[in-house]
Amino acid sequence: MDGMPNILIDKNIPYALELFNKVGRTKIFDNKTLHKKLSKNTDILVVRSVTKVNERLIKNTGIRFVGSVTSGTDHVDKEWMKNNGVFFCHADGCNAISVVEYVISALLSQIDHRNFQLKEKVFGIVGYGNIGSLLRFYLNNLGITTILYDPIMSPTERKKGEIFVTMEELVHRSDIISIHSSLDSSSYHLFNEDILDAIGTNRILINTSRGSLIDNQALALLFHKGKKIKIILDVWENEPHISEYLFDRVMLGTPHIAGYSIESKMRGVFQIFEKLNKFLKKEPMSFMKDRFLPIPKFKEIYLNGSVNQEDLRSLIHLIYNANDDSFLWKKMHERDRKNSFENFRNNYPIRREWSSIEVNCNDVSSFSLLKKIGFIAKSL
Template sequence: MKISFFSTQPYDIKFFKECNEKFKFELEFFESNLDEHTVNIIEDSEAICVFVNDVVNDKVINKLVKKGIKYIALRNAGFNNVDLESAKRNGLKVCRVPAYSPEAVAEHTLAMLLTLNRKTHKAYNRVREQNFSLNGLLGTTIHGKTVGVIGTGNIGKVFAKTIKSLGTHVLLYDPFPNDELISEGFNYVSLEELLKQSNIISLHCPLTPETHHIINKDTISVMKQGVYLINTSRGGLIDTRAIIEGLKSKRIGALGIDVYEQEDKLFFRDLSETIIEDETIQLLLSFPNVLVTAHQAFFTEEALSQIALVTLDNLKQLKEFNSIENKSAELV
């Protein structure tokens, strides 16, 4: 089977080629994102493999069908960029990797929180310039704080357990509570109660119509003054304009984002020699209490190895059995 990969970076090629020694597929890699125009470069492939910023809407799917594509493999957990109804209507199978490394994302979430709180990124730059002053580097003690976790799937569950180990009081919100967390004594509350009580809020829910802009002007207004907010899930969970107003009013004491609503025009690219026209991200970057990373929470050797293995195994099973039995994978 020939597979066309979109939005590929050198590390994607490395890990998929290494893993493919077991599967013996024919792999074709494109650096460009998939959209209504780039879909035309596919030739003689039976499957495509896409990432978070690829566009797989109805128009693209119709063209994929004409190209003979039978399978759409997501090498990530989210599937908000795929028109699932159109895929089903056209007989295309869609699979994803829902749990490649929840620990990797949870660890990055913790790293962002600790960096913002103790300002280690600023301290690093200061010391390199021989400035050993502590002025402006004051943090708080995380121990004893109330941490709200919105979304308790694989990643949210790991983060909740990790942050609790630091001696925090953890509150959870999810329309579908996790029995494992309940059995371990974690407390589920309403979204409003979580927002009101939390000193720190971390987002770990998928992007759906129900969660789109779950952080908005109204929800920010009930948060504690000076709350820390971390988002390593999906950019669309946050109304960026409302967040900027929250930062200006100091309702938001610190913001850490590994995802951004308009990231498809920015992330996974070297724009160091480019004038970025996105005024919103430029404004965010101007705040001293904002930390932005470029969708790297998943980026560990273990995660990339697992992503490649599960993705190729998904396609192998779909090709041979028209279904997926692997518990670490999922047919969407």
């Protein structure tokens, strides 16, 4: 790749022009115009999960580098790129904090705080990678019992205190199940009709990973038969063409935005930018990354005494309440069922993570807990 490379980058990736203009001639695209903009002169393509990157898209171009600012990779044909000399990279783990915060925020927005104490529940985590392990860490610090299922993790990788069980045992024992597996041929419809039917009445099932980990048609059929389970879905089969039947019946539904905090997006784009620099054999560039972040609505608060579940819910929802996204999307969907999924994602407002707020504590236990789960905590 001689001289300044030609870079095409998704228009909805933040900080794109500020960063990538430093190493090449950068142009933005959306999925409607991408085919027209690709050419023999295109050297580098930077995408999100909404762009399917395969032979059909890039065969007759000059692309030698594809970067995806996402942790998932099921939207790209890695094998074809590898066999055809196209370097591929993704931002593994960039959205872990954002997804974990979404899961906890969503749960706290739905439970009846007078009768439902998370500390009394068993929380099953399916998939123990970047997100599943971070979720367990947060939950354990909150005093919540966790059990784990991961079919691809070998026993030698497991650490002391981690309780791994079979899928059948996890479904039987868990009051809440959260899915964080990658999607491949072995995990497709991991939650099939039999597994879904085995989930107990009024248990909670959360999917923030990939839509096809749950057989959406089987889930709809069970609902039709009168199955009573509570569903939180951020991901759906056949996105953006989702099941309207499920949409009307989930406890909380959002259009694949669990990992959409501005910090998550920033981590993703910086990871790809750094990998591109290495690919181009350029000297690493250092940035004050915090200067890219917007000023949060709430910067500093004071917390008196120890933290209970209601205090935690109030604190978390001061920053982000997943139920607000669910409510707004449903309103948008009522007006435009065809386009609401993509419109909501493409126009998603700035969302900060828990680390955006400084909590001053006069209680040592509160200070310790909040610091462990990602807040900027200070002891008074």
